[in-house]
Amino acid sequence: MSTQTASSIFAKAPAPGLADPVHDAQSVFRSAMNALAQPGTVQQLDNLTLSPPAPLSVAATALVLTLCDYDTPLWLDPALATNETVKNYIRFHTAAPFVESPAEAAFALVSDVKLLPAIASFAAGNAEYPDRSTTIVLMVDELTEDDGITLKGPGIKTEKQFSIAPAPAMFWQQMQDNSTLYPLGIDIIFAGTNQVVGLPRSTKITGLEA
Amino acid sequence: MTERVETQGISDEHYNFAYLDEQTKRMIRRAILKGIAVPGYQVPFAAREMPMPYGWGTGGIQVTAAVIGKHDCLKMIDQGSDDTTNAVALRNFFVETTGVDTTTKTKDASIIQTRHRIPEETLTKDQVLVYQVPIPEPLRFLEPRETETRKMHALEEYGLMHVKLYEDIAKFGHIATAYAYPVMVQDRYVMDPSPTPKFDNPKMDQMEALQLFGAGREKRIYAIPPHTKVVSLDFEDHPFEVTKFDQPCAICGAEEVYLDEVILDDDGNRMFVCSDSDFCEERREAGHVGHLGTNPLEAEGND
Ligand SMILES: [Zn+2]
Numbered sequence A: 001m002s003t004q005t006a007s008s009i010f011a012k013a014p015a016p017g018l019a020d021p022v023h024d025a026q027s028v029f030r031s032a033m034n035a036l037a038q039p040g041t042v043q044q045l046d047n048l049t050l051s052p053p054a055p056l057s058v059a060a061t062a063l064v065l066t067l068c069d070y071d072t073p074l075w076l077d078p079a080l081a082t083n084e085t086v087k088n089y090i091r092f093h094t095a096a097p098f099v100e101s102p103a104e105a106a107f108a109l110v111s112d113v114k115l116l117p118a119i120a121s122f123a124a125g126n127a128e129y130p131d132r133s134t135t136i137v138l139m140v141d142e143l144t145e146d147d148g149i150t151l152k153g154p155g156i157k158t159e160k161q162f163s164i165a166p167a168p169a170m171f172w173q174q175m176q177d178n179s180t181l182y183p184l185g186i187d188i189i190f191a192g193t194n195q196v197v198g199l200p201r202s203t204k205i206t207g208l209e210a
Numbered sequence B: 001m002t003e004r005v006e007t008q009g010i011s012d013e014h015y016n017f018a019y020l021d022e023q024t025k026r027m028i029r030r031a032i033l034k035g036i037a038v039p040g041y042q043v044p045f046a047a048r049e050m051p052m053p054y055g056w057g058t059g060g061i062q063v064t065a066a067v068i069g070k071h072d073c074l075k076m077i078d079q080g081s082d083d084t085t086n087a088v089a090l091r092n093f094f095v096e097t098t099g100v101d102t103t104t105k106t107k108d109a110s111i112i113q114t115r116h117r118i119p120e121e122t123l124t125k126d127q128v129l130v131y132q133v134p135i136p137e138p139l140r141f142l143e144p145r146e147t148e149t150r151k152m153h154a155l156e157e158y159g160l161m162h163v164k165l166y167e168d169i170a171k172f173g174h175i176a177t178a179y180a181y182p183v184m185v186q187d188r189y190v191m192d193p194s195p196t197p198k199f200d201n202p203k204m205d206q207m208e209a210l211q212l213f214g215a216g217r218e219k220r221i222y223a224i225p226p227h228t229k230v231v232s233l234d235f236e237d238h239p240f241e242v243t244k245f246d247q248p249c250a251i252c253g254a255e256e257v258y259l260d261e262v263i264l265d266d267d268g269n270r271m272f273v274c275s276d277s278d279f280c281e282e283r284r285e286a287g288h289v290g291h292l293g294t295n296p297l298e299a300e301g302n303d
Helices: A006-012 A021-037 A058-067 A084-094 A171-180 B010-014 B022-037 B058-067 B085-098 B146-154 B159-172 B198-204 B277-285
Strands: A074-076 A107-110 A135-139 A142-152 A160-165 A187-191 A195-199 A204-206 B073-078 B101-103 B111-115 B128-132 B183-185 B189-191 B210-215 B220-224 B230-232 B259-263 B270-274
Touching: A021 A058, A021 A187, A021 A195, A021 B022, A021 B058, A021 B210, A058 A084, A058 A107, A058 A135, A058 A187, A058 A195, A058 B022, A074 A084, A142 A195, A171 A204, A187 B022, B022 B058, B022 B210, B022 B220, B058 B085, B058 B111, B058 B128, B058 B210, B058 B220, B073 B085, B085 B101, B085 B111, B198 B230, B270 B277
Parallel strands: A074 A107, A107 A135, A135 A187, B073 B101, B073 B111, B111 B128, B128 B210
Antiparallel strands: A142 A160, A142 A204, A187 A195, B183 B189, B183 B230, B210 B220, B259 B270
């Protein structure tokens, strides 16, 4: 302790979290709620003053800071799990315990869709408690409405076109398989730069061949 | 009438915004997200003690507290009215702890917390309807054990529920259940719509607004996202029938709305008026008149 100067401690301190923890978290939650209630519709986040360590985006970080705490085992993709700055930041602001196994995760934070393990490796819940499942916060470069695969189900009036970029070959196939597990399955909240889109397990996915 | 709250600022000194601490809000928010992902499924949550008794709707309050933000406009209704003791007390609770705008006008509200009714006015996608639920488990009166009802939901074993409804038909010639009439959500979960009259059940189907349900004592949250299929349970030979009233509202003339019986005097004179007081008021302001003309209660200065 005595050998450290104040400035060296500050130099190591994690970057700040949500500027207004109460109201920022509320508004981020509302966007996440609307995202899952209206699958495939882009929800713009309010302007947040947040400078998370690379490679985390503002949207993904805001979701994790809003939803995670010591009660939510968190799985990080291999790039994040080996990034001490990222881990310190998340640990400091959420106290969420990191887990090695995707099956133990209440939340998963994935910085690049290419680093997403098999979706079936995450927790899908069980027949009596389908809520004991993983919610994946998945960072993507682009979220586009009215183009791409077709979504149907609760929260969607008729149907909704939606695409992400990048989108690896097997991703939509896996999400289609996930929806066949209903009411079990994982839910995804896609995080763009400053937008979020929800894809709950209840959404049926077609149009993959397009 | 949107009233601006004068107690703003006081809240910050005494309570966290919306009373609940942030950890509790996060836990409730996570349960809400699961509920939305699995419509009609009852998500367990660790309900908190609230500064009012369970019968007052602590589940609905906790859901509203986890959702509400400083830019929201809140409407609080009980039995269709904004003016009952319960509605006033809960509205004041949020006024004191959040400082948000409140309204009695359905169309001006971004969040509507309700007990016993769904507003007559069609809700929109920018609104959230929060129900106070006393008994969330529709199978509870058939099977008291939670472990068993969970199994029944898991296996979609809803035969007993149909048996109960069919017993009604055998006894009364029709399904007698008039409140908390069970619904099937998105072809998967049987759900209790809370003690709303079955008259309101069809409004839940394909509603544009998000519907959230909170049960404080039983610690359950469930949800119906917008545009979700909600079907009242029935039988081919005894289809679900909405309560019909044989007269329109006595003071605004509205038909096909839910009516309350109001006693007018000691001689037993009575009238039937809209249970949704805001809906009735809007109609009268727009010039609609019922067969009793003006509201006899207001004419007598009983307002
Ligand atoms: Zn009326």
